[in-house]
Amino acid sequence: MYIAMNRFKISLGSEAAFEKVWHDRDSHLWDVPGFKNFHLIKGETFEDYTLYASHSTWESKESFNIWTKSEAFRQAHKGAGENRDMYLGHPVFEGFEVVL
Amino acid sequence: MYIAMNRFKISLGSEAAFEKVWHDRDSHLWDVPGFKNFHLIKGETFEDYTLYASHSTWESKESFNIWTKSEAFRQAHKGAGENRDMYLGHPVFEGFEVVL
Numbered sequence: 017m018y019i020a021m022n023r024f025k026i027s028l029g030s031e032a033a034f035e036k037v038w039h040d041r042d043s044h045l046w047d048v049p050g051f052k053n054f055h056l057i058k059g060e061t062f063e064d065y066t067l068y069a070s071h072s073t074w075e076s077k078e079s080f081n082i083w084t085k086s087e088a089f090r091q092a093h094k095g096a097g098e099n100r101d102m103y104l105g106h107p108v109f110e111g112f113e114v115v116l
Numbered sequence: 117m118y119i120a121m122n123r124f125k126i127s128l129g130s131e132a133a134f135e136k137v138w139h140d141r142d143s144h145l146w147d148v149p150g151f152k153n154f155h156l157i158k159g160e161t162f163e164d165y166t167l168y169a170s171h172s173t174w175e176s177k178e179s180f181n182i183w184t185k186s187e188a189f190r191q192a193h194k195g196a197g198e199n200r201d202m203y204l205g206h207p208v209f210e211g212f213e214v215v216l
Contacts, residue, residue, distance in 0.1 A: 054216075056214075058215050059211065060211070115158050
């Protein structure tokens with residue numbers, strides 16, 4: 017099993033708008049082979065941002081990698097450059113193999 | 117729902133020993149109210165460490181907080197000071213509310 021997370025620093029006051037983007041998004045994920053589930057998760061609020069992460073679980077790292085090269089991935093990310101003022105810096109990707 | 121993660125930087129070459137500590141650990145978690153599941157997850161290997169995280173899912177932040185004050189928590193962490201040479205620095209806790 018594999019967990020893919022993308023960490024986002026969201027400027028203070030933009031939290032609700034950021035959550036709405038994800039709420040309204042058509043992720044094109046549910047039919048993707050190897051996809052298990054998706055969550056948007058909200059971490060701590062710091063002096064100048066709130067930490068969020070996208071959190072998706074996959075049967076394997078390979079199934080995730082295949083998705084990132086697919087048309088479904090391009091569709092899911094086609095609006096990713098919008099709403100830039102919400103973000104402090106670029107999202108940071110972290111992938112994890114489930115050991116136990 | 118709530119996800120509690122503790123991030124560990126493990127010195128190169130100590131990965132198998134670190135995984136064995138978690139494998140052999142009696143977590144005392146399965147009977148804890150609100151506990152849903154636990155994973156040990158392995159991230160990227162950098163120049164001087166490999167990133168790992170403990171990843172537990174809870175019905176709520178409150179159920180997690182109650183556990184951290186319990187005897188079960190103390191039992192699960194009683195050996196936490198051992199094997200210090202595996203670690204680069206202290207673990208870093210991050211808690212996340214599941215938004216979507």
